[in-house]
Amino acid sequence: MRKRICALSVLIILAVSLCSCGLLPWVHYENAPDRWRHSWLYNDNYAVEEAVNELVAAADAGDREALKKMFAPNIYNQDGFDELLDDFLKAYPGGFSSESVDLSELYGASTGERQTDGGKNINTASNGAYIVLDGKYYSFYIRICYTNDFDPDEVGVTVFRIRSLSSAGEYSYLNKDDTRPLMCDVSSNYDARLLNVGMNSWLYIFDPELDRVYTKEEIVGAAEKCREEYGGEVPLSALTDRLGKPNGWDTTGSDPYDIDRAYILEPEDGEQQYAVLRVRDMKVTSIIVCREGLPDHIYQYDNIYDYIFKTKEGSS
Numbered sequence: 001m002r003k004r005i006c007a008l009s010v011l012i013i014l015a016v017s018l019c020s021c022g023l024l025p026w027v028h029y030e031n032a033p034d035r036w037r038h039s040w041l042y043n044d045n046y047a048v049e050e051a052v053n054e055l056v057a058a059a060d061a062g063d064r065e066a067l068k069k070m071f072a073p074n075i076y077n078q079d080g081f082d083e084l085l086d087d088f089l090k091a092y093p094g095g096f097s098s099e100s101v102d103l104s105e106l107y108g109a110s111t112g113e114r115q116t117d118g119g120k121n122i123n124t125a126s127n128g129a130y131i132v133l134d135g136k137y138y139s140f141y142i143r144i145c146y147t148n149d150f151d152p153d154e155v156g157v158t159v160f161r162i163r164s165l166s167s168a169g170e171y172s173y174l175n176k177d178d179t180r181p182l183m184c185d186v187s188s189n190y191d192a193r194l195l196n197v198g199m200n201s202w203l204y205i206f207d208p209e210l211d212r213v214y215t216k217e218e219i220v221g222a223a224e225k226c227r228e229e230y231g232g233e234v235p236l237s238a239l240t241d242r243l244g245k246p247n248g249w250d251t252t253g254s255d256p257y258d259i260d261r262a263y264i265l266e267p268e269d270g271e272q273q274y275a276v277l278r279v280r281d282m283k284v285t286s287i288i289v290c291r292e293g294l295p296d297h298i299y300q301y302d303n304i305y306d307y308i309f310k311t312k313e314g315s316s
Contacts, residue, residue: 031069033156036146044112044125047146051157052106055142056096062089072145072156075181084182091184092162095133105129106140120149126159130194130201130294137194137294138186139168139203157181165192169205172251193248195262195274197290197305202276204262206248214263216308219243219275219287223309226284234284234311236261236277246277257282265289275308286310 029035032050051070058066064085068076075081095101106129115122126143143159159181163171167185169192171178191206222242226234240246246261253259258280265273271291278286287309 031066033070033072033146037152037155044110044123045107047123047144048110048125048127048142049103049107051144052103052140052142053097055157055160056103059089059092060094060097064089070157070160071181072158073153074151075156075158078181081182084180088182088184091186093133093138093184093186096131101131101133103131103140106131106142121147122150122154123147124158130165132294137165139163139165162186164188165194165203166190168192169203169251172203173205173249191248192251193292194294195276195290196293197276197288201294202260203251204248205251206262206264207245210245210247212244212247212264213266214243214275215266216275216289219263219265220309223284223287227311232312236279236282236284239277239284248274280313283313284309284311285313 029038032047032054035050036047055067055070058070067089068081068085071081096103106127110125110127112123112125114124122145124143124145126141128139128141130137131140132138139162141159141161142157144157145154148154161178161180161182162184164186166188169190170176170187173190191208193204193206194201195204222239223234226238226242230238240261243263247264248262250260250262260279261277263275263277265275267273274290274292276288276290277284278288286307289306289308
């Protein structure tokens with residue numbers, strides 16, 4: 001009898017707990033946005049995690065309707081959204097719901113925004129990350145609204161985009177504006193690579209016609225001669241005149257006078273290396289050796305900058 005009472009008590013406590021966060025244990029919720037509309041205890045990371053996992057599961061299954069219903073009604077009822085769904089599923093490479101794929105960078109540190117008015121709330125969250133699938137990097141971006149007390153039809157995914165590195169580099173470098181709420185572009189028009197610099201990975205585009213490989217000594221020697229000639233400064237044009245046109249350039253710089261460049265170095269221990277020129281106001285302030293890929297853990301200071309050259313400006 002006591003066991004039955006204890007078991008019943010546990011069930012009652014569980015039911016009350018679920019009810020207290022707005023989720024009724026006997027109600028079937030269609031998907032994450034449906035649960036969001038009935039709960040007020042979600043946070044940014046958890047909501048994004050749910051959305052990402054359900055989006056890639058629907059895409060991997062080719063479930064057009066499930067993918068559509070992940071979006072806010074005010075999004076999927078827009079003219080042209082069905083065509084976006086078809087285009088997405090045609091381009092989608094598949095496999096992102098596999099246990100071997102780590103999606104945690106997408107929901108580990110989501111950026112949230114909250115608006116409150118008269119006791120009513122609007123909560124949104126977004127994040128972007130590079131995800132590895134079968135040895136290839138893809139750029140992911142997601143934005144969601146998981147609370148809207150003013151209009152429940154605004155609740156759901158509002159943007160979901162997947163791009164190859166080539167596509168991401170093209171959009172970033174050419175400063176293209178894309179307002180589509182759903183898209184997948186895995187084109188390969190550009191040679192784009194992620195260079196792991198310190199705690200970050202920067203997206204570079206490389207010129208396939210420039211395949212010269214340099215040594216560290218060549219790069220540093222040319223920089224030292226420029227510094228001597230120009231009174232301690234290293235104008236970018238002077239250095240590139242000595243070395244030749246850089247193999248690649250950073251796509252993330254918004255100021256054309258501050259775009260970093262990269263030269264391909266000889267491999268070390270079988271791993272490709274690069275010399276990244278840190279550029280400020282068209283002057284090289286430092287040169288860093290880096291490799292391809294993502295940091296071991298972007299939130300830890302276990303990847304230090306490997307400087308091979310600095311000016312006074314680069315040291316400050």
